[in-house]
Structure formats: C-alpha cells, structure tokens
Amino acid sequence: DTAVSQTPKYLVTQMGNDKSIKCEQNLGHDTMYWYKQDSKKFLKIMFSYNNKELIINETVPNRFSPKSPDKAHLNLHINSLELGDSAVYFCASSQEVQTPSTGELFFGEGSRLTVL
C-alpha cells in the first residue's frame, strides 16, 4: 500500500556511467517532483511534472533527464555521472498543480546514489 515508491533504494556506480531511478505513485495525484538531498540534508527541488508535462526545471544540468510516461510515473535518468551527483534523490507527489497549498507533498523513501 506504498503511496510513493522509488527504485532502487541504493545505487553505487562508477563515474561516467548512466543510471536511472524510477518512481511511481498510487495516490492519483497530478503532480510529481524530484528533489535532491545532499550530505548536509539540504533539500532542493530539481523538477516538477504535472500530468506528464514539465512545469519546473531548477537549473539542473542537462545530464539529468526526467521522463513521465504517465501521470503516475516520473523517472530520472542521469548521464555521465559525476562525483558531485552523489546524494539522496527523493520523488514526491501532490494533488495540486503548482504549489501544494494543502501541504500534502508525499515523499518516497529516497534513492541513495553513490558515485565512485
């Protein structure tokens, strides 16, 4: 009965590789997000999609490409991984289109990416 699920939970890879993280939500929400959390726990939004359309792209390098095949899925593909990409990536969803005015931003459990 998981609301927002992401896979994999842990990912260890070499610099230069390409990897993907998948996210699915079964809440029927229209909007999905990717957030990056660094080693200092700082959470920063990367992307937001509403009903498969890109709404927010917060100056993330082109190596990061989100893909939303339908409104329940938002995957994150990263090309040519760099050391600085090591972080925990969180997927989230909300009912509201742009700003979650009800506060109900539901997060997945995170995917810890380690680039060696």
Next chain:
Amino acid sequence: GESVGLHLPTLSVQEGDNSIINCAYSNSASDYFIWYKQESGKGPQFIIDIRSNMDKRQGQRVTVLLNKTVKHLSLQIAATQPGDSAVYFCAENRESGNTPLVFGKGTRLSVIA
C-alpha cells in the same frame, strides 16, 4: 541552538520536555509555510502548515508560530517523545504562481530518554 558551518544544527531535549525548533525564512512574498519531519532512512513527512494570515496554528502536540515581521517560524513539540527524534525542515511557498516549495536547512532533534 543554531550552529554554522558543516554540521546540521542539533537540538537535544530530555524526554517529556517541550521542544522548540526555529526557522528563518528569506522571502517576504512567501505566504504559506510547512513543517516536515524526516526520520532516518525515510522521506520527509508533513507535520503541520500555516498560512500567512495566521500567526499560530495547533495540531496534536505540535504548534507552529509565524512572525512575519521578522520572517521567523517556529515549531513547538509538547512532551517530546523518543519517536520525535528526526530532522525537521521548514518550507516556504507562495500560494500563487509557479514557484516550487523551498526547504530550510533542517534541524536535527535528539530526544534523550
């Protein structure tokens, strides 16, 4: 209290005491604020929110206070329990317009049994 530099600010409280976690926000146009709790190995979870037309809102064991004059937000937890140990984030947003939720840097709450 607060600390600067590389470490996450940490607040240690005795079980049963009240906790107060503070947050300063930067955008005077922000009109909606949320507190999230992140337990170890999990994603952030919504605790309580407040809109800018209010200065106080209470939930179950939690109270959020908003001081727009000094752009300060606080989360008070009554009778702190070991299960309250987590990292707490404040987040701000403008209810109108296409702006993302902006999270503060987080405070780690450690409850001493």
